[in-house]
Amino acid sequence: MPYKILVVEDDPVIRQQLQLLLAGSGYQVEAAGDAPAALDRMKTFAPQLVLLDIGLPGASGLELCAQIRGFSQVPIVFVTSSHADLDELNSILLGGDAFLTKPYNPAILLAKIAALLRRAYPAASEETLCWKDTLLHLESGALEYRGRTVELTRNEQKILYYLFRHAGTICARADLVDFLWDNQLYIDDNALSVHVSRIRDKLASIGLTDFIQTKHRQGYKI
Template sequence: MEKYKILIIEDDPIIQTELQVLLNGNGYEASAVTDFTSVMQAVKNTHPYLILLDIKLPQESGYSICSQIRSFSNVPIIFVTSCNTDMDELNSILLGGDAFITKPYNTAILLAKISSLMKRAYPIEQIERLNWQGAILHLESSTIEYDGNQAELTKNELKILYYLFKHAGKICSRNDIVDYLWDNQLYVDDNALSVNINRIREKLAGIGLTNFIKTKHRQGYTI
């Protein structure tokens, strides 16, 4: 399953590492620019979903880099910088930045900004499919595919599988799944969740996927 790639353009090695650990620990795939003579090449090679950009950098300013990126990409850009005047923030907006956070930053606020920008830039409807262990979840057609075989899914079944795919390899508690469905205006209680899981398992078995959704006793489900 593909993770959202975030590129860090920050020359302080401590902050660079801190950001990578934070982002990787929250489900993103973070990488950092190490050669500041070829920042644009790094951006083009990485194809990031979002960029964290400092203003004060060794070769050229973050403003200049932002302006260059905007000449070929609309990727969300968050300025994370120690420059904290109103003019700094205004310049970042005028040059195409999407958000402005000053150092020392609050990690919760930074993660919230990233999540908000990701949802705005990449709504679920634009993500055509998710992959895990040979199974392909097609969101637009509400189907799951395995080894050339397909099964149709109800709205609830699709949302449950979407949540499991997004947390693939991790145990998802029943409460978390129910809360997620309620947040998406799908009213499922604990008993209805069991019914839906059983129906999904039957459909998966019908296309050759057995034991794909595993029950962890008193913990929840995992794929």
């Protein structure tokens, strides 16, 4: 299943931006605008990571962090407009795992989130990769989409593994060929196209269409 992330942000525009960014990256997302609502979501949603602003109405994000640490060790990433060194220091002392200031770089935020999730849940991150409601099970060699699964060959799994590891970016055909066939001197470029075509047929059989996009003269992207 996708990792669950709770966004705690009082600004509705930023809150929606974060929700869209995370949902588009394959995460399950819920949001809260203040500390009481966040504590309620912690119980009902049980997130695996929290994005937390400092400047919240009522109780501050630092106070909320201390409350969360009273019952949970879930990774906490502060995303705040505060540039004060004292706030960053307090976030660490109170149990925060990362500190980013606004305006944040979306790519850096996603990278920090992925790194924290891998560290906090190593078994899950190694065995299953997730992107937009689609799960790649590495141990069983199967792809799952909304409860339906399809078995993959070794090469099909390697192609999807590479695409999942570079999700959201264009993967050059040459890089895929090198990864798939371990830099062998000569491999017919058409072989990659054949494999991708077979993968697409399997994805279509479980209701997943247009998952792998072809970028003309560039490569593939999911």
